[in-house]
Amino acid sequence: MTIGIGLLGLGTVGAGVAGIINNPDGRHPLVGQLALKRVAVRDPQRPRPVDLPAEILTTSPEAVVDDPAVDIVVEVMGGLEPARSLILRAIAAGKPVVTANKAVIARYGEEIAAAAAEQGVYVLIEAAVGGGIPIIEPLKQSLGGNRIQRVSGIINGTTNYILSRMADEGAAYDAVLADAQQLGYAEADPAADVEGGDAADKIAILAGLAYGGSIERGAIPTEGINRLQSRDVNYAAQLGYVVKLVASAQFLGTDADGSVQLDVRVSPTLLPKEHPLAGVHGVNNAILVEGDPVGRVMFYGPGAGAGPTASAVVADILNIAGIREASGAQGGLDPLLAANRWRRCRLVEPGATRHRNYIRLHTTDQAGVIGKIGGCFGDEGVSIRSIVQFESSTAGSDAEIVVITHDVPEANFRRALAAIEALADVRTVAACLRTL
């Protein structure tokens, strides 16, 4: 049985997908049953790394979606529109969709999921998070017996590359960013990466799958690395930590109506050096899932790139093809793969969470300052793991004090911090980061 594939877009990922489908040798035999039937491109004349018969190319993406020979629509054109409309058009035609388009899923995921559920078709998105790392499918299909306690990950390669170099070289953020841009690891406009928005898009997707409900993307507290100072990376290293941009979703409890309470956030975070995520270097990604009874499992690999992304897209195509072989084109949906929402998720108020914290204070170099700071924390019941005074690098009589707290209620921590800021000896709270 041949399964017709329609490709929307023939950029690097699209060409990678076409290359796999057209060279099935040595891959799973199901790849050999896939056939590229129609491919939408902007300019049919442009030379491409993959050789396709001219008659399957078209400049009309609608023609791809509507082609009766196309059984599965693969959207790898990127951008919001016309990608969103084309996905909805495919769903309306009863055709399953595979997309690598995180931006569309993060913004229109609910609309797309609702349409897919109504039509009874799959919309699969393995490539949208973690590049080539199988993470969407394992979350959907392998961990369903668990109560998920936390999903945390390094899911933005650009920022991890920058942080790795800051840690290795003691370099400043701006300098590494400029270099990363030159090397092509960061975009000319790096805002979506360095301000944490891309990671927030992705953790919204992962948390939605892990907890079975829709995550309010706009409500995710998001802090990037763009204000991170190399000084804090260096102090963290001296204290046995690595700074990473961590996106996490933690289960806090259940409301009376069965809604799940979650703490979902993106923030630069200190990880103890022996933490599984601490060893993730460069543009690699890793996602740690903690569940009962599985414990901690981690998925690691290249978080971006044409090859890894194409591998993930083909994984989704094969899954749809495999189920179609089992159940026929008119079969029902596998509820694991379809991943319909099954409960409500809500993000708790920031003050209602608990965290370990790292703060750096700029203080006068007076005897007794540490005692006063400790007193402010003690008054709020915030227990401290360590207070260390570092040699001040600025001239004069100032000091730098780094405090790491135990796991404490956010509200108490904030009150203590306000009291510390009001101390005469404290000039500024120069940095405030999470610690795992």
Add this chain to the structure above:
Amino acid sequence: MTIGIGLLGLGTVGAGVAGIINNPDGRHPLVGQLALKRVAVRDPQRPRPVDLPAEILTTSPEAVVDDPAVDIVVEVMGGLEPARSLILRAIAAGKPVVTANKAVIARYGEEIAAAAAEQGVYVLIEAAVGGGIPIIEPLKQSLGGNRIQRVSGIINGTTNYILSRMADEGAAYDAVLADAQQLGYAEADPAADVEGGDAADKIAILAGLAYGGSIERGAIPTEGINRLQSRDVNYAAQLGYVVKLVASAQFLGTDADGSVQLDVRVSPTLLPKEHPLAGVHGVNNAILVEGDPVGRVMFYGPGAGAGPTASAVVADILNIAGIREASGAQGGLDPLLAANRWRRCRLVEPGATRHRNYIRLHTTDQAGVIGKIGGCFGDEGVSIRSIVQFESSTAGSDAEIVVITHDVPEANFRRALAAIEALADVRTVAACLRTL
């Protein structure tokens, strides 16, 4: 739709599975559609951690398999017989099987797979390798678009625990093994773990899935850690390596008839400290899959234990239940999940492989020894990465020389080693290990 589960065995894993099925809250809703219908136990009177109605317990495993209310048979009793016969009985009755029994799959996998293919039922084995780590399913379902170049892993928790402690404490193998036995991390008879047999069973399963063919288990060169000396662990550390028991399966090429040539082996192996597998500590497992075009992806987590294993067993149950919901009880098989063999795999002769090598030589402390050793390697075209003379810890005029080679043909390396052993200044080749 309720799906009836029959459980063969109610030990720690079986009780874990029963506990998940009987407490579906907060798990995927499909768990709520599973119902324990019949459970085979040896002694119905024994108190158990999980509360089951007396009428579903039976001492007859055949009664579980034959019960018409049982849709899926879950074998968690362990051992070879009657486990094998019961699995075959379930298959003959057209019932899908989930098993955590690596021993049965490693020994009777072909017989079981053939019977399952003939009857058109699934036999799923996620729990047989890597404990709670989702690895079987990702290999089957998420990486099918790839040409797999290598699968390598730390897949025996006992030996990794022992090696971690040898590295951390500089302790001797025998002392750590005795302690591990006391702590319950190693069996009273540790042979299957420390001699590498367990890891060989598992890499045979992983390689069979990665390359789509049956692996001749008995032909896998297998070396354990039972003759490893702490001295080599320490020298490796000084040279920037960690010693791990690595099981690997590497693609070497394809025969004219399409058969795949593989180098499959289990051996103590030096890993550069920055290698993804080098950071896997204690009883954790990790499997690294290298493929084109995905690159390197790694799966990490607890390699054993009742909870993780139960999570993997339930993953398989859910997958069968999910597909059944899509295609009905009479539907066909998803070829990805069924994982039928689709090509022949053969292990190449050991001399036809290539490796990096670590050797430790016991030599006289004469000027010129290093030159002679280097000459023997040079004569065979074996290029050397480093030669280091360590201070001899034994009395007298002896020296210890450690050589690490580049990636070289095994046959040439063996010839060079024979020439070195014949040198008058060389007392013994005291250790010979692989290096990645």
